[in-house]
Amino acid sequence: MSKPGKFDRNLIVIGAGAAGLVSAYIAAAVKARVTLVEAGAMGGDCLNTGCVPSKALIKCARVAQQARDAHRFGVGLAEPQIDFPRVMRYVRDSIRKIAPHDSVERYTGLGVEVLQGRAQLVDPWTVKIALNDGSEQILTARAIILATGAEPLVPPLPGLERIDYVTSDTLWDRFARLQRVPEKLLVLGGGAVGCELAQAFARLGTRVTLAEKAGRLLPLEDGEVSAAVEAALKAEGIEVLTAHEALSFQPAESAAGSARLRGADGDRLLEFEQLLLALGRRARVSGFGLEALGIVDDGKLHTDPFLRTRYPHILAAGDLVGPYQFTHMASHQAWYAAVNGLFGDLKKFAVDYSLVPRAVFVEPEVASVGLTEEQAKEKDIPYQVTRYGIDDLDRAIVDGAARGFVKVLTVPGRDKILGVAIVGENAAELIAEFVLAMKHGLGMNRILGTIHIYPTMAEANKYAAGNWKRANAPERLLRWLERFHRWRRG
Structure with missing residues (x-):
C-alpha cells in the first residue's frame, strides 16, 4: 500500500x-x-428522488388547493379533479428538463x-x-x-418486511404506475420530508395520518414554527399524531397493512393503503x-x-x-x-457552518437561520425576541396569505442578529435578506434603513426590524427631545 x-x-x-x-x-x-x-x-438524490420531484409534486398539490380556495377571491370553481398519472408525468417532466444541468x-x-x-x-x-x-x-x-x-433510514421493526412500504427514494417509480392517489396514507416521520409529502398527498385527495415519535413536528425547528405547521396540517384534514412511536406492522384484511402505534394514551392499531417511511437518512x-x-x-x-x-x-x-x-x-x-x-498541503480551510439556512416547503412555508429560541436556552445564550405578525402585512392581506410571522433573536440591547425563523408565504425567499445581513455583520438597524418595495412580502423583514427599534428606543434621548421640542414651541 x-x-x-x-x-x-x-x-x-x-x-x-x-x-x-x-x-x-x-x-x-x-x-x-x-x-x-x-x-x-x-444529479444524485436531489434531482432524481429528492428536491426536484418533491417540489414538483408540491406545486401540483398547491394548484389543487388554490382551486379549492378560489371562492375566497370571488371565483367559483368546482372541486378539482386529480388526474394522478398526469401529476406524476409533470414530476417526471420537471426532472427531465433540469437533468441537462447535471x-x-x-x-x-x-x-x-x-x-x-x-x-x-x-x-x-x-x-x-x-x-x-x-x-x-x-x-x-x-x-x-x-x-x-x-439513503432512507428503514428501522428494523417487527413485520415491516411484510409491508410493501415506500420511502422518499422509491415512491416516485412506484407511484408513477398508479392510476389514482392512495386512499389512506400513513407517513412515519414528522421532519421536513414527512410534513411536505403529507400535505402534498392530502391536497391531492389522500386521507393522511402523520405520526412523529417526538413531542412535536419539525423537532429541530423553533417551537412556534412547529406549532404553526401542525395547526396548518390539521386545518387541511391531516391527522397528526405527535409523541407516537411505531411498534410493529402486519398485513390487514381490508387494507394493505396496519401499524401498531404507541402514544401517551396507549396503543392504537391504524390501517393504511400505503406506508411512507420518512424517518431520516x-x-x-x-x-x-x-x-x-x-x-x-x-x-x-x-x-x-x-x-x-x-x-x-x-x-x-x-x-x-x-x-x-x-x-x-x-x-x-x-x-x-x-x-x-x-x-491542502499548501493551504487548507475549515468548513464554515456558522450560517446554514434551511427551509420546509409546506404551506405556510418555513425558513430558518441561526439559533432557535430553544437552542439559545440550551446554550445559555442571552437573547431578545422580536416578532412581527404577517397577518398585518398589506401584501399578505391582498394575496390571501395573511398568516405566519417573522421571529428574530438578537443580542439584548444590541441589533446583532442571532437567529431568525419565518413562517409565511415565500419564507424561503424572505430569509435570504437575514442570511446576508448575518453573514456580513449587519444588524436590525441596517435592515430598517433599507428601502423595501411596497407592497411586497419582503416588507415583513423591515417591519420586524421596526418592531425591534421600538422595543429598543433610546428613552433617555427621547425624553430630552421631548423637552427640546417643547422649548422650540415657546
Missing part, C-alpha cells in the same frame, strides 16, 4: 450528486485533471472526465471502476473525494472499499473540520458527511473538499 510515484489524476470524485458535481466542476475550473464516477443517474455532456464540456460505473477504493490512492458497459478501469489519484450521499458507505481502509467505523464515516478522513488526501462531502443534509450544504462543502483536496 505504498504511495505511487506519479498519479493518473489530480482528483477522483465518487458520486455525482450536488457535492460531487460541484467538487468536479471546481477542480476542472482550476485546470486539474479530474474524473467523476457515478454508477446511477447523474448531465454527462455538460460536465464533459466543462473539462470533467465522467465515468459511469461503480467505484471501489483498492488502496488509499487507487480506485477500481466497474464500468456500466462491463469493462473495468483502474486509476490512481493524488486526492479522492467521497460524495456517495445518503443515513450515510451511504457500503460497497466502496472504505471499511477495509479503516475509513468507516460501525457504519459511520468521520472527517475533521477540513473534511479529511484518516487519510488526509481522501475527503468527503455532502449527505455522506452531514451534519446538515441539504443540497445547498453539499454544494457549500464541495468547495472546501475540492480546495483542500487539491491544495
Whole structure:
C-alpha cells in the first residue's frame, strides 16, 4: 500500500450528486485533471428522488388547493379533479428538463472526465471502476473525494418486511404506475420530508395520518414554527399524531397493512393503503472499499473540520458527511473538499457552518437561520425576541396569505442578529435578506434603513426590524427631545 510515484489524476470524485458535481466542476475550473464516477443517474438524490420531484409534486398539490380556495377571491370553481398519472408525468417532466444541468455532456464540456460505473477504493490512492458497459478501469489519484450521499433510514421493526412500504427514494417509480392517489396514507416521520409529502398527498385527495415519535413536528425547528405547521396540517384534514412511536406492522384484511402505534394514551392499531417511511437518512458507505481502509467505523464515516478522513488526501462531502443534509450544504462543502483536496498541503480551510439556512416547503412555508429560541436556552445564550405578525402585512392581506410571522433573536440591547425563523408565504425567499445581513455583520438597524418595495412580502423583514427599534428606543434621548421640542414651541 505504498504511495505511487506519479498519479493518473489530480482528483477522483465518487458520486455525482450536488457535492460531487460541484467538487468536479471546481477542480476542472482550476485546470486539474479530474474524473467523476457515478454508477446511477447523474444529479444524485436531489434531482432524481429528492428536491426536484418533491417540489414538483408540491406545486401540483398547491394548484389543487388554490382551486379549492378560489371562492375566497370571488371565483367559483368546482372541486378539482386529480388526474394522478398526469401529476406524476409533470414530476417526471420537471426532472427531465433540469437533468441537462447535471448531465454527462455538460460536465464533459466543462473539462470533467465522467465515468459511469461503480467505484471501489483498492488502496488509499487507487480506485477500481466497474464500468456500466462491463469493462473495468483502474486509476490512481493524488486526492479522492467521497460524495456517495445518503439513503432512507428503514428501522428494523417487527413485520415491516411484510409491508410493501415506500420511502422518499422509491415512491416516485412506484407511484408513477398508479392510476389514482392512495386512499389512506400513513407517513412515519414528522421532519421536513414527512410534513411536505403529507400535505402534498392530502391536497391531492389522500386521507393522511402523520405520526412523529417526538413531542412535536419539525423537532429541530423553533417551537412556534412547529406549532404553526401542525395547526396548518390539521386545518387541511391531516391527522397528526405527535409523541407516537411505531411498534410493529402486519398485513390487514381490508387494507394493505396496519401499524401498531404507541402514544401517551396507549396503543392504537391504524390501517393504511400505503406506508411512507420518512424517518431520516443515513450515510451511504457500503460497497466502496472504505471499511477495509479503516475509513468507516460501525457504519459511520468521520472527517475533521477540513473534511479529511484518516487519510488526509481522501475527503468527503455532502449527505455522506452531514451534519446538515441539504443540497445547498453539499454544494457549500464541495468547495472546501475540492480546495483542500487539491491544495491542502499548501493551504487548507475549515468548513464554515456558522450560517446554514434551511427551509420546509409546506404551506405556510418555513425558513430558518441561526439559533432557535430553544437552542439559545440550551446554550445559555442571552437573547431578545422580536416578532412581527404577517397577518398585518398589506401584501399578505391582498394575496390571501395573511398568516405566519417573522421571529428574530438578537443580542439584548444590541441589533446583532442571532437567529431568525419565518413562517409565511415565500419564507424561503424572505430569509435570504437575514442570511446576508448575518453573514456580513449587519444588524436590525441596517435592515430598517433599507428601502423595501411596497407592497411586497419582503416588507415583513423591515417591519420586524421596526418592531425591534421600538422595543429598543433610546428613552433617555427621547425624553430630552421631548423637552427640546417643547422649548422650540415657546
